[in-house]
Amino acid sequence: MDNNRHFTKRFDWTLFFILMMFLAVSLLAIGSAQTSGQYGINFVPLQIRWYVIGAIIVAFVMYFEPDQYKKMAWVLYGFGVFLLIALFVIPEGTFAVRVNGAKSWFSTPVGNIQPSEFMKTFYILASAYLISKHHEQYQVKTIKSDFILLGKIAVTLLVPLGFIMTQPDLGSSLVFLAITAALVIVGGVSWKIILPIFGGAVAVGGSLLWMALYMQDFLEEAFGFKAYQFARIYSWLDPYSYSANEGYHLITSLNAIGSGEIFGKGLFGREVYVAEGHTDFIFTVIGEEWGFVGASVVICLYFLLIYHLTRTTLLLKDPFSTYVCAGIIAMITFHVFENIGMTIQLLPITGIPLPFISYGGSSLMGNALAIGLVFSMRFHYRTYMFSAHDDED
16 A cells, blocks of 8 residues: 555656647547548557557556666667667568668568667667766866767767668658757757857758759769759748649648648548648648647647656756756657648658657657656656655654
8 A cells, every 4th residue: 555655656647647648639630630541541549559558668667767777778779779780781671671762660560660769769878878977987077078978979879870871761860969969968068069069060051051052963973962852952942843742741731731720620620631641740630620729739738748857857866867858858859849840841851750649659669668768767766755755754
């Protein structure tokens, strides 16, 4: 009885109820999106199955304490890299399959599994361990020690990033870069280093965009860029000039969201056909059927999730746990910003799912793995608090 009382106090019920709200939104949106008849499959029970598997993953991950993940960080990172290597070397058409032009998936009896979704969390664990150990080793921070830390993080990043970019999977690659940026900031690297690096990255990105618009031949000859890569940029900036090909998805997304107006057309009231509406473009279904009000509620739900995760991060005292939670927040935030941004022409289309709402086993299991770590750190942090309190009694 006493153990049950302690469990109910230590368990993060707020995070649990937030995830249940995402489950409800996901099932309603997927149920409506599949009425377009693109696949002829009922994805709702399949999504419920993935949520059940995700719940099992969360329960399993929550069982172990943060110190145990600290010890297993490099083992899990190595396992993730091994999966990426296996995906790279296994011939296409056997266990490795190509989906939408990317060889990013393993074919399994339960469905296609994308290793990079799990590698994101493994990378966060390894980087958090690396940063925490670095600060233990270098008690006094200097510019030199910060550059050493950046070198360690860069090596840890480049190994999985190299394999993911060869698939090619631009969306996942950008997620890794976003996670790295967040960890560098919260890892205490001096702003004298961060500002020039970030400023240089913005300058390089802006220069490449300008060259893509006005110096396409030079980029093709000097760096081997392909015509279809330029078409993605052009179709993002001017989709109506590429309406028959690269700009089609963006145009239909804008038409669907715009037609929803303030209150939407009602559940199952979709009129605009959107390809992949149950996965990458599920926000267009929400925007069309639930309108500006419904879409805003979904966005506020993400703000609530990120706000709660941030509060949890500030509550933790262990540096390793803090870095892990910060990396998870960065991962989820970038997913949400990129997915919603690409549906409204704010950002280029990259094929990133909307966390906890888009249909997909790999995405849900990968996010469940990450959220399970947050549950674990909050749960066992509360354990230490109550243990100390019980000793006083």
